[in-house]
Amino acid sequence: MPPLLVRCLGLLLLALHVHTAHAAEVVRVATSKNILSFPVVVAHEKGFFARHGIVVDRQDCVSGARCMVEMFEGRVDLATAADLPIALNGLRRNDFAILATFVTSNRDLKILVDSNAGISSLKDLVNTRVAYVRGTASQYFLDTMLIYNGIDPNRVERVPLGVEEASAALRDGRVQAVSLWEPHISRLRLAKGEQVRLLSTQRVYLETFNLLAPRDFIERHAEQIPAILRAIDEAIQFINTNPREALALLAQRLDVPVAVLSDIFGDYHYRLSLSKSLPRTLDSQVRWAIASGEVSAGVTPPNFLKFIEPRFLRLVRPSAVTLP
Structure with a gap:
């Protein structure tokens, strides 16, 4: 075989090897192990990521805040999180x-109280111990509900605990109430029965759950990100058109009965x-x-528009982007 042809074939094989290695990365x-992150779970377990050429290693976290820590410390490439950890x-x-x-959901977060604590409204939380996850x-x-109802949060003994610790604190009577998200609220209600009750709260906070990435990952994997979003979009379509199968999958993942999840599944808009x-x-x-002292008063708020990267979603679903 002529030397020039051998060299060309060698270069071609090298190029194919590099392309395959990149595609298989x-x-x-x-x-987060909750109801909110479900589309990403479905995209993985139903093979939508694989269909779009994305090989995914999915790892569960106890909260979106923890998922962000995993991302910042380099143990994962993408994270799912609610808006509050993003803001903080x-x-x-940057x-x-x-x-x-x-x-999005305005019913994922709830306040569950001890039925024997004499708490029938948010105003009854004054001088009680309420657990939350900082x-x-x-x-x-929790703070939004208190302020919206004219209650100074400092009049409530707010107890910062981990997710599981907060649940245990209500079970054991160390606090009179907890502010938590699903499925932890449903698990507590299953475990405690009539010993706990939901506190009525207004739907003034629309929580979002979001897909996040480090900026260096975005630049290195710009060609993959539209495929990742398309896979999640297909997972959302699957959830919305196959609710029975989706609920069964979610119940298995969260270890919560389908009957319990079916009562709250409509609170989530995928x-x-x-x-x-x-x-x-x-x-x-x-x-x-x-204002609450969670961060220093001297902090300058950033321009959060600069934290949003819309170019990829515009490729996948242009009408889904309504940013100014």
């Missing part, structure tokens, strides 16, 4: 971006979006964090 994704981290760093919101939407939701309301929500959360 594993994308590590951290998903945005005060400290090396990450929001690729898409994939679900740095998560649980904390923001769709890809990047809404003009998202940066406003993040701005409001920063103002709350400063």
